[in-house]
Amino acid sequence: MAVTGGGGTGRDPDVREERADRKAAAGYGLRGERRVVTAPLPRQRRHETAHYRCLGVGVGPANLSLAALLHDKNEVSNLFLDREERFGWHDGQQIPGATLQVSLLKDLVTLSEPTNRFSFLSYLHDQGRIYHFINAQFDAVPRQEFRNYLEWASKTNTNVRFGEEVQEVDFDGTSFVVRTNKRTATADNVVVGIGTRPWVPEPARGKLGGSQFHVSDFVSRDRDFAGKRVAVVGGGQSGAEVFLDLISRPIEQLPRRVIWISRRHNYFPIDDTPFTNEYFVPSYSDYFFDLDRPARVALNAQNVLTSDGISESTLREIYQRCYARRFVDGADDLFALLPNRTVTGVRAGHDAWDLTVAGNDDPGLIEHVESDFVVWATGYRPATADFLSPLEAKLAREGEEYNVDKDFAIRWDGPRDRCVFLQNGVRDQRGLADPNLSLVAWRSQRIMDRLLGVHSNEQLEPFIDWAGKHTTELLDRT
Template sequence: MSEKRGGQHYGCVGVGVGPANLSLASLLHGDTTVPNLFLDRKTSFSWHDGQQMPDTTLQVSMLKDLVSLADPTNRFSFLAYLHAQGKMYHFINAQFDAMPRQEFRNYLTWAAEQNENVVFGERVLSVDFDTTFVVRTDRRTLTADNLSIGVGTAPWYPDVARDLPGDDHFHVSDFVTKASDLAGRRVCVVGGGQSGAEAFLDLISRPVAERPRRVTWVTRRRNYFPMDDSPFTNDFYTPSYSDYFARLSSETRGQLNEAHVLTSDGISEATLRQIYQRVYVQRFLEEGPDLVALHPHSEVVRVGRGATGDWCVDLRNSDHGGRVTSLETDVVVWATGFRPAAMKFLEPIAHRLERERDELSIDDSFAVRWDGPTDRNIFVHNAAPHQRGLADRNLSLIAWRSRRIADRMRKVRSDEPLGSFMEWSAKEDRSPLLPGALR
């Protein structure tokens, strides 16, 4: 793709164009005080296309688009998209309980295409610093006062799945292409989150002629647990909680992320209902051969080839002294999650950046703490759940986070939304009780 803007120096260069950086690109669009350019290695915009199964939906409110929660009048809002497409009334009348994932992807694609500062087909190879950032791509060299890194996540496999040969096992991120032709085969889906649930539902819902012979669903969790999407829980996904969380000790933050994992990584109740109803119909109404096997509380501890070349998957259930049972399958789908993507391009300056555990250490503006000048910053999106909580990797805060980042570059501070109804922090004790009094 050719350069869309003249000149090689920018106020901000973005690495990666997923929803996170696209949100910042949308907020900065038209702002001549921060000339900006956002680069993505992909040839065109896509959003989890390998998991765009029919009937999948967005797991957050439709208001959590690229910009609305920070700048509701912005031209890149979801409403502006519906309006531009002439389908506002149709969308209202469709009465979706949750937005189709495909529609959100189409909205994001529209926003990327409308923004001349967003460029595809250009990979960032390295970043160095010499009074400004020097960004080398596979096409050119640019300089920038600030960088915004939004490289998202990469598929994650458990140790037992690493280095396994063959293409009859794959990560769920490739589901649409690799799971298209599984008629008559035995398939084992590993992973009890939303992605595993969607893969399982898709497989057991196929027309009879396209359906696998057996579909097994395995999870380490004690059950197929729902995502907690209730009002008070959703306070964890607000700006004020994000700021509160960031000030807690590292140990407490780690404990909270573990304790609250189902607020983000559980399964939508609608998906669970669909699965249960599908299993009911299959077992009691269609009375076909046993299609489904469900193994909660089972950890995959070994995977190897059986005598006939199929997969032998060993499962351990800790309720029974760690007893191991084996199941045979033709195909394994690893729905075992994602982890923040590596940022190898930062290697030339990596020694100058502070870290916290395995994350880059960030301040309140999501700028990496480093030994460089304070007006030259590297902002990171979606890469610091240990510091900002589970919301960091979710769509909930992308508009707010982008505005914080934009504010820092513009040297302004926008108004923050009102705080929570709840008192998250212990207030300073203003009237200490007498020693020995009950607390």
């Protein structure tokens, strides 16, 4: 850990590291051309400290965004810790060919600070392939590349540390006391960004293992699906990608049968039209936040396909692949599509899993699906911040979430200038965009503004007048 300081001496180990980095960055390729080598950014802090203005817990996209925005803000000493030894972002389901469902501009920083050095375009430029990326004419950013971008941002930000687990956060009346597996530090503010955890329905609990697992573990193990029966449960993008991957394998690697089960009435596309995307702008998030709880719950249920549907390109590819397998390759029994059904039971048979599947429209319709593997593509839920247990009695809740104010600070029984901010944990209060990449940069900007005591320039009002503001102004003029 280090704090902002002046120039170091030749004995400063950080300075020696910088010199070594510069030497490494000056290398040349085998044919004499200049190599593109990423050198770490100059170290912002040079001396150890036990106190920070802002200490982040967890290093996923949310806190990486805040760390990126704060990196050059010397007036806010900051450190971000993650218990994992290295960066990861959905590594277990990085299926080849998978792409983002959002614009490349919705990266860590661009929508709040377009010139920030941690943007996706800066990453491409730093890696020496920005022209290649343009010429590739991707319809969407490959998910693996975006994951690599996030890793690059974590490695080149000197205020990010891995391999350090925050075990407890308490308050001593003046500062938050943060105890990790390596040290004890204090902080004026803590930012929780620990992400989500895999979720499976009740029938699957206690049964997960080598042949029955969550989609987050799909590519992390070397499983042989050839000649096997595979059930995929879940009708969102993840389930679609797994189904497509399985039915697209070479003939010798094809499963015997792939059954795709979904509670939804059909395999519905994501609603990605211009006016729908007005749900994913800051002004709508603020409008949603001001609604009463019943209205917010209803809107999230009504608009779920604006974030949780399947990309149209994926659906088209699936349909075309089904056509080719059945009518060109003659694989009539390769797949079964079972939407509008709910898995109500899972039983271990002699050498397979027996899934009890009930029809949603006709409860009397009961089917039994036998499969050798079961993949649960059933989503995620916010991870539990157990390290906040010493503060639990002081922190306000709303349903299953911590109750936050407009700046994402948890309402609590403590000083207003000492805050625990919460990233990606208030979907019921901020809407479907909260766990989405769309507002990551804006949310971090809102938190940073609170830390700096400033109010950044907001973008122009959206075309849609959600709260009747424009109508009221017109009436006032008449």
